[in-house]
Amino acid sequence: MTRTGPVLLLAALLIGAAALCLDDLSPDAVHINDFETSGDLDGIEWKCRTWFELSDRHVASGAHSLMADLPPGKYPGITFPDLPVRNWNPYDRLSIQVAHDGEEDLMLVVRIDDADSGYDYGQRANLYVRIRPGPNRIEVPIARIRESPSRRPLDTANINRVILFLYNTSQRQVLYLDDFKLEKKQRWPGTRR
Numbered sequence: 234m235t236r237t238g239p240v241l242l243l244a245a246l247l248i249g250a251a252a253l254c255l256d257d258l259s260p261d262a263v264h265i266n267d268f269e270t271s272g273d274l275d276g277i278e279w280k281c282r283t284w285f286e287l288s289d290r291h292v293a294s295g296a297h298s299l300m301a302d303l304p305p306g307k308y309p310g311i312t313f314p315d316l317p318v319r320n321w322n323p324y325d326r327l328s329i330q331v332a333h334d335g336e337e338d339l340m341l342v343v344r345i346d347d348a349d350s351g352y353d354y355g356q357r358a359n360l361y362v363r364i365r366p367g368p369n370r371i372e373v374p375i376a377r378i379r380e381s382p383s384r385r386p387l388d389t390a391n392i393n394r395v396i397l398f399l400y401n402t403s404q405r406q407v408l409y410l411d412d413f414k415l416e417k418k419q420r421w422p423g424t425r426r
Contacts, residue, residue: 278312291332291409298411310398
């Protein structure tokens with residue numbers, strides 16, 4: 234018997250153990266966008282009559298938030314087409330602060346697409362969130378995102394776009410976004426999911 238057999242077996246066992254622990258190697262939180270520099274605006278899809286800029290209002294993390302001036306219309310919103318993290322499975326929730334200075338509540342739709350979503354409503358996650366005046370922390374469990382589409386589970390290992398939009402607004406609305414991230418639940422050291 235050669236010595237390479239036990240060495241290969243040990244290597245295979247170590248690789249397998251590492252694969253099982255990959256979940257623990259991802260950071261506790263990863264920002265999709267924290268809106269700290271003008272370069273962060275490059276991660277947003279720009280549309281006619283919509284204006285984005287960094288702001289020092291309604292800051293939840295760092296020194297800036299994103300001010301989004303949205304025109305009236307059927308679906309005015311903010312699209313994040315190039316996500317820095319496509320595999321959301323190691324995380325427990327999507328979290329973002331959204332604020333507005335109006336006097337009435339707004340209905341915000343959080344649309345999340347995987348690689349197979351297309352334009353079919355039943356093939357993507359559509360989550361409706363009431364936004365009250367002032368700051369609002371939105372936290373959505375990844376399990377809820379996965380099960381949100383009506384026709385199939387969303388592939389949370391292959392998320393390719395997030396769109397935050399208002400529905401059928403008759404006047405301009407200004408939203409402030411900050412601290413847009415994926416998070417793990419806090420756990421005691423040495424515990425697993």
